[in-house]
Amino acid sequence: xxxxxxxxxxxxxxxxxxxxxxxxxxxxxxxxxxxxxxxxxxxxxxxxxxxxxxxxxxxxxxxxxxxxxxxxxxxxxxxxxxxxxxxxxxxxxxxxxxxxxxxxxxxxxxxxxxxxxxxxxxxxxxxxxxxxxxxxxxxxxxxxxxxxxxxxxxxxxxxxxxxxxxxxxxxxxxxxxxxxxxxxxxxxxxxxxxxxxxxxxxxxxxxxxxxxxxxxxxxxxxxxxxxxxxxxxxxxxxxxxxxxxxxxxxxxxxxxxxxxxxxxxxxxxxxxxxxxxxxxxxxxxxxxxxxxxxxxxxxxxxxxxxxxxxxxxxxxxxxxxxxxxxxxxxxxxxxxxxxxxxxxxxxxxxxxxxxxxxxxxxxxxxxxx
Amino acid sequence: xxxxxxxxxxxxxxxxxxxxxxxxxxxxxxxxxxxxxxxxxxxxxxxxxxxxxxxxxxxxxxxxxxxxxxxxxxxxxxxxxxxxxxxxxxxxxxxxxxxxxxxxxxxxxxxxxxxxxxxxxxxxxxxxxxxxxxxxxxxxxxxxxxxxxxxxxxxxxxxxxxxxxxxxxxxxxxxxxxxxxxxxxxxxxxxxxxxxxxxxxxxxxxxxxxxxxxxxxxxxxxxxxxxxxxxxxxxxxxxxxxxxxxxxxxxxxxxxxxxxxxxxxxxxxxxxxxxxxxxxxxxxxxxxxxxxxxxxxxxxxxxxxxxxxxxxxxxxxxxxxxxxxxxxxxxxxxxxxxxxxxxxxxxxxxxxxxxxxxxxxxxxxxxxxxxxxxxxxxxxxxxxxxxxxxxxxxxxxxxxxxxxxxxxxxxxxxxxxxxxxxxxxxxxxxxxxxxxxxxxxxxxxxxxxxxxxxxxxxxxxxxxxxxxxxxxxxxxxxxxxxxxxxxxxxxxxxxxxxxxxxxxxxxxxx
Numbered sequence: 001x002x003x004x005x006x007x008x009x010x011x012x013x014x015x016x017x018x019x020x021x022x023x024x025x026x027x028x029x030x031x032x033x034x035x036x037x038x039x040x041x042x043x044x045x046x047x048x049x050x051x052x053x054x055x056x057x058x059x060x061x062x063x064x065x066x067x068x069x070x071x072x073x074x075x076x077x078x079x080x081x082x083x084x085x086x087x088x089x090x091x092x093x094x095x096x097x098x099x100x101x102x103x104x105x106x107x108x109x110x111x112x113x114x115x116x117x118x119x120x121x122x123x124x125x126x127x128x129x130x131x132x133x134x135x136x137x138x139x140x141x142x143x144x145x146x147x148x149x150x151x152x153x154x155x156x157x158x159x160x161x162x163x164x165x166x167x168x169x170x171x172x173x174x175x176x177x178x179x180x181x182x183x184x185x186x187x188x189x190x191x192x193x194x195x196x197x198x199x200x201x202x203x204x205x206x207x208x209x210x211x212x213x214x215x216x217x218x219x220x221x222x223x224x225x226x227x228x229x230x231x232x233x234x235x236x237x238x239x240x241x242x243x244x245x246x247x248x249x250x251x252x253x254x255x256x257x258x259x260x261x262x263x264x265x266x267x268x269x270x271x272x273x274x275x276x277x278x279x280x281x282x283x284x285x286x287x288x289x290x291x292x293x294x295x296x297x298x299x300x301x302x303x304x305x306x307x308x309x310x311x312x313x314x315x316x317x318x319x320x321x322x323x324x325x326x327x328x329x330x331x332x333x334x335x336x337x338x339x340x341x342x343x344x345x346x347x348x349x350x351x352x353x354x355x356x357x358x359x360x361x362x363x364x365x366x367x368x369x
Numbered sequence: 370x371x372x373x374x375x376x377x378x379x380x381x382x383x384x385x386x387x388x389x390x391x392x393x394x395x396x397x398x399x400x401x402x403x404x405x406x407x408x409x410x411x412x413x414x415x416x417x418x419x420x421x422x423x424x425x426x427x428x429x430x431x432x433x434x435x436x437x438x439x440x441x442x443x444x445x446x447x448x449x450x451x452x453x454x455x456x457x458x459x460x461x462x463x464x465x466x467x468x469x470x471x472x473x474x475x476x477x478x479x480x481x482x483x484x485x486x487x488x489x490x491x492x493x494x495x496x497x498x499x500x501x502x503x504x505x506x507x508x509x510x511x512x513x514x515x516x517x518x519x520x521x522x523x524x525x526x527x528x529x530x531x532x533x534x535x536x537x538x539x540x541x542x543x544x545x546x547x548x549x550x551x552x553x554x555x556x557x558x559x560x561x562x563x564x565x566x567x568x569x570x571x572x573x574x575x576x577x578x579x580x581x582x583x584x585x586x587x588x589x590x591x592x593x594x595x596x597x598x599x600x601x602x603x604x605x606x607x608x609x610x611x612x613x614x615x616x617x618x619x620x621x622x623x624x625x626x627x628x629x630x631x632x633x634x635x636x637x638x639x640x641x642x643x644x645x646x647x648x649x650x651x652x653x654x655x656x657x658x659x660x661x662x663x664x665x666x667x668x669x670x671x672x673x674x675x676x677x678x679x680x681x682x683x684x685x686x687x688x689x690x691x692x693x694x695x696x697x698x699x700x701x702x703x704x705x706x707x708x709x710x711x712x713x714x715x716x717x718x719x720x721x722x723x724x725x726x727x728x729x730x731x732x733x734x735x736x737x738x739x740x741x742x743x744x745x746x747x748x749x750x751x752x753x754x755x756x757x758x759x760x761x762x763x764x765x766x767x768x769x770x771x772x773x774x775x776x777x778x779x780x781x782x783x784x785x786x787x788x789x790x791x792x793x794x795x796x797x798x799x800x801x802x803x804x805x806x807x808x809x810x811x812x813x814x815x816x817x818x819x820x821x822x823x824x825x826x827x828x829x830x831x832x833x834x835x836x837x838x839x840x841x842x843x844x845x846x847x848x849x850x851x852x853x854x855x856x857x858x859x860x861x862x863x864x865x866x867x868x869x870x871x872x873x874x875x876x877x878x879x
Contacts, residue, residue, distance in 0.1 A: 219728065226720055227719070231729075232676060
């Protein structure tokens with residue numbers, strides 16, 4: 001099968017419109033539970049932005065999505081579907097935890113770097129198999145990558161249980177010992193949980209943006225993703241790009257696990273990730289597979305998460321509601337034509353007509369006589 | 370039933386673009402009407418309105434004086450209007466009969482299809498209209514000329530009295546074109562009305578009774594064929610005097626810049642598409658590869674450019690020897706440029722901007738001081754200059770490539786590939802889907818490059834293009850070069866015979 005992914009950039013207005021519709025649909029659901037949507041959304045907003053603690057919570061939940069989302073963005077831009085981010089971040093987390101525990105003799109900076117590099121290496125290795133499947137065998141990498149997620153999670157659990165369980169754990173969470181004090185990432189708004197992991201993620205986003213836009217490598221990646229035949233015709237080593245993009249994606253995903261371990265849990269815990277992988281992918285899609293778009297998407301999703309925790313505490317509505325709203329938004333974003341059906345384009349044209357500007361003619365097709 | 374169709378005051382808009390504006394068009398039984406115009410002039414739109422695929426914003430259609438509403442092709446078919454499209458709508462895995470009766474099969478009791486009756490009808494029709502086909506042949510096995518006959522029979526089976534043919538000769542050999550025109554004359558003598566959409570002046574002159582010329586959506590002329598000539602029509606198509614072909618001077622040739630030796634290639638189905646192909650192209654010469662599409666030309670280009678690596682043989686570009694293990698980038702670095710056959714899938718990334726598309730041809734090159742970065746400011750200036758040199762109509766280079774019309778997109782690709790002053794240029798179908806004004810422009814630029822010493826390999830399915838541009842012509846058939854000649858030595862008919870795999874008129878196989 002040929003899954004040559006032709007990327008059409010998601011327009012910002014489509015994403016915004018989708019978010020609006022998602023919130024609207026969520027409001028309807030809230031009404032069904034017998035609550036006032038405005039009140040509930042009020043709690044959510046306060047929970048996400050209302051105080052230092054709220055903002056920290058938003059950032060804390062956005063951080064892993066930034067890494068996972070960046071992994072997804074890099075892969076998507078090169079035309080690859082890395083659905084294995086979850087597994088890659090698990091092996092990365094375990095690698096970082098182990099280096100964090102056993103590398104205690106190293107100087108602080110080296111130790112921190114070693115943890116991160118180990119995680120990136122682990123994630124990269126975990127992405128090799130799907131990359132080979134695509135490039136050497138011509139198969140689709142998405143499903144194998146996804147299946148490897150389960151392998152990763154269970155493999156890590158197995159390794160921990162067999163080799164790395166600290167002495168006095170009995171039947172509780174399967175977890176390693178704590179990592180050394182020195183690799184625990186510092187908090188940026190003490191005492192709240194958000195760490196410098198967020199800052200590093202932000203830096204990576206900027207670097208990624210710069211790389212994709214201004215370097216030759218970034219150009220090759222972008223063109224391979226937009227039309228791999230055209231890229232190949234122009235001299236780009238398309239298969240080389242695909243492999244590199246997949247491996248880089250895996251590395252960044254591994255780093256996601258590292259930052260979560262070093263910043264929040266301070267050890268590898270079984271099942272520590274509440275679907276960071278898939279959520280990162282969603283954040284990337286929301287952001288149109290652009291680094292800065294991802295930033296907004298991840299912050300948005302982090303905010304929804306932070307807000308939903310407060311809603312659960314305050315109003316007794318299950319966290320699942322937030323999940324449902326988020327899911328609705330994703331559906332609406334995916335249905336790109338929806339904005340046309342609902343007259344969004346006509347509305348825009350009417351508005352523009354009022355401002356005496358002309359809208360572009362013709363749809364996404366080259367006009368032939 | 371003889372029908373007279375009148376289209377009155379037809380106007381059709383797509384957003385801000387007016388495709389047809391107050392167009393009047395009449396066709397009467399027993400006539401072949403030509404509809405000619407540049408790309409984007411509105412001819413296909415007008416006919417799609419007649420065939421019920423579009424509804425006009427203004428205007429009416431009358432059949433035998435009665436106004437009708439053609440809301441869909443189904444309605445149009447009911448009124449006896451049939452259309453043979455540029456891209457065939459046949460199902461390759463089914464037989465001729467099955468394709469013809471698709472949608473309206475004769476039935477026996479119990480809703481069972483009566484294939485025998487169907488075959489009978491097909492045979493009767495094919496004899497009545499002198500359109501010989503084997504009813505049980507599988508369409509996939511049939512050559513294009515025969516497939517077109519099946520399409521025509523299909524339209525006739527559905528009861529067409531008015532037959533619209535959209536660019537029917539694009540994929541035919543000269544002999545098949547003659548055959549088609551004989552068929553059309555036969556049909557016209559039986560009282561059918563035929564509307565022929567084409568942009569080829571010579572064909573217009575040879576087979577039509579009258580001609581309607583569209584330019585930018587309006588009718589610029591209604592002429593009777595026997596009273597006009599090609600220059601007049603061309604003028605009305607374009608709005609000013611234009612040349613019809615380029616004039617080519619002899620050019621001194623230099624060193625061999627492109628050499629291919631013993632190319633052999635099997636495609637993924639195991640079919641041998643290139644069979645021991647060898648030839649050379651010198652600096653300053655244009656070698657044209659003539660042939661009907663599907664005889665290995667596409668594969669030849671893929672192999673020479675390095676897009677396809679699973680072949681045997683040697684490619685020498687600018688004295689650098691390339692084996693199959695060398696990729697596109699290496700060959701381009703030696704001075705190879707390539708105008709691809711398919712501008713939409715291979716020649717451009719439609720969702721990317723013009724600037725991003727332009728950059729593909731030169732971001733690897735030497736002369737770029739920075740090794741890892743792209744200087745977009747510089748690229749933008751170069752792109753703007755390049756596109757303006759080639760008179761590509763665009764707002765700014767940031768617009769996506771899909772917003773260009775086909776002809777403009779083609780020009781932008783030609784511009785990009787020629788700009789670097791390549792040593793070797795592969796030009797595949799350089800004027801495909803491009804109107805006559807832009808075609809002349811592209812041909813002139815190709816001749817300019819030839820004058821400056823580029824070795825040009827021209828691959829085209831338009832024999833007239835090969836004839837007017839080539840210094841030497843190689844004919845490809847079944848993956849082999851079966852003949853070599855020059856435009857001075859051979860006529861189009863001679864080459865047409867070679868293209869069809871037959872010997873030339875001298876009875877020789879070259």
